[in-house]
Structures are given as structure tokens and as C-alpha cells.
Amino acid sequence: MLNRRLAATALAALGLAALAGCAREQAPAVDYVLLDGQKASSRDWNGKVMLVNFWATSCATCVKEMPQVVATYDKFKGRGFDTVAVAMSYDPPAFVAKYAETRKLPFAVAIDNTGTVANAFGQVQMTPTTFLINKRGEIVKRFVGEPDFAALHGLIEQLLAEA
Incomplete structure (x- = not known):
């Protein structure tokens, strides 16, 4: 009887843990x-896997990782994946425009001049900060600093395979 109770308790705990893991x-x-x-x-992101990258032209890590963000976009763009690079409010729009033009950024670049977008995502202050969002609009992962792009690509593959 005790073993059954322990087993039932363990199963219930596992069920709660699994449920908690699913809540995003x-x-x-x-x-x-x-x-x-x-x-x-x-709202335009519905049904897509999205990479939302908060960055600044004055951020050395952002500038260093941007070619990999571009490569990630290029690799997955035809499969329901999209990217938006959100320039921080302190980044002069002219600098952002020049950077995007000279680097030929192939995805949407947003100017968050009021900080509204960064605040909505949990008061993003450190750059780069990147969010990976699934097709249901749920935040799957938040990266502060440069992501491990190999691991990111694996996660994107998984999310693209989901219904």
C-alpha cells in the first residue's frame, strides 16, 4: 500500500512538473x-517562429553577432521563420539606418525610440537580448548576450516542426 501511495505521489509530481514545463x-x-x-x-507573427533581437549599434557584442543573426534568418526564412531586430531607444535612428543599409540586413528593423517594445518584453536593458517565440506566440527562450547559435538552430528546427 505504501509503495502505491509513493508511486501515485511520484506520478502526480511528475505530472505537475511536466505541466509547469509546458506553461510558457x-x-x-x-x-x-x-x-x-x-x-x-x-499580431503579424501569428503562425511563425520569431526571433526578436534587441540590439544597438554601440553594442560590440550586437555588432559581432549580427552576421550570425543574418545567417540564421537566411537559413530558416523559407520555412515559417522570421526575425525582427529592435534598435534600443538610445540608438540614434540615423546610425541604425546606416548600419542596416551598409550591412544589408535582410529582415525587419524596428526603431524603438520610446522604449515601449523593450518595456513590453520585460524592461529589456542589456543588449543583445534575444527572444525566440513559437508559432503560438509563446516565448520559448530568452538569451541575454550572444546565443549559442548551433543550439539556437536546433531549437528553431524543433519549433518549426511543431504543428
């Missing part, structure tokens, strides 16, 4: 402005 935070609903002045919204 929804990405915030945000509206933002792209470099070209076009308005966009996180």
Missing part, C-alpha cells in the same frame, strides 16, 4: 515602426 509566457502584443516608417505589429 505569451509574447507581449506590441506595435512598432520599421526603418522605412511602415507600422508593424506582433
